[in-house]
Amino acid sequence: MDTDRAERFVTGDINRFAMLLFLLSETAFFAFxxxxxxxxxxxxxxxxxxxxxxxxxKSGIYTVFLLTSSFTVWRAEKCYSRGRRxxxxxxxxxxxxxxxxxxxxQGREYLHLYRGNVTVNRNVFxxxxxxxxxxxxxxxxxxxxxxxxxxxxxxxxxRCSQSSAVRTIATYWHFVDWVWVVIFSVVYxxxxx
Numbered sequence: 001m002d003t004d005r006a007e008r009f010v011t012g013d014i015n016r017f018a019m020l021l022f023l024l025s026e027t028a029f030f031a032f033x034x035x036x037x038x039x040x041x042x043x044x045x046x047x048x049x050x051x052x053x054x055x056x057x058k059s060g061i062y063t064v065f066l067l068t069s070s071f072t073v074w075r076a077e078k079c080y081s082r083g084r085r086x087x088x089x090x091x092x093x094x095x096x097x098x099x100x101x102x103x104x105x106q107g108r109e110y111l112h113l114y115r116g117n118v119t120v121n122r123n124v125f126x127x128x129x130x131x132x133x134x135x136x137x138x139x140x141x142x143x144x145x146x147x148x149x150x151x152x153x154x155x156x157x158x159r160c161s162q163s164s165a166v167r168t169i170a171t172y173w174h175f176v177d178w179v180w181v182v183i184f185s186v187v188y189x190x191x192x193x
């Protein structure tokens with residue numbers, strides 16, 4: 001292994017390790033938010049709550065878009081590692097579009113809740129719901145920005161040799177998707193029972 005390749009390998013490992021440490025701290029933060037949501041779930045005695053305010057089926061459709069984006073970013077990563085630039089760009093763009101559809105759905109849901117007078121300061125459900133899902137939505141937005149920057153760099157430079165960036169951003173995106181699986185289960189599916 002030549003010196004340049006060895007340096008890129010070590011740098012890539014450092015970037016991925018740093019991302020994993022960051023995601024570990026974010027896991028703790030999300031865990032506390034989820035625990036708070038669960039704790040306050042039974043505190044709502046009147047007014048809006050998950051059962052009378054949320055539409056798990058409609059949110060489930062947008063969830064499918066987000067979870068599908070985990071597959072497409074994986075495909076992008078595989079195409080990148082095989083040197084298939086065109087396929088890499090295609091799968092990366094599809095990932096961005098799927099993530100954007102999810103955020104659009106979250107925005108529609110927020111607008112619907114706002115029109116139904118479900119707000120962050122209405123009651124403890126609103127506070128817990130908007131804090132948890134809003135924090136996740138922020139992570140999705142930041143992930144979309146990172147994916148878009150990666151797409152722009154790859155589009156501008158056919159050599160785009162930053163495989164550590166591809167792996168690191170894909171790792172972040174998978175994290176965001178799987179955190180949503182937990183949030184969707186606790187917030188939306190729990191309300192069905």
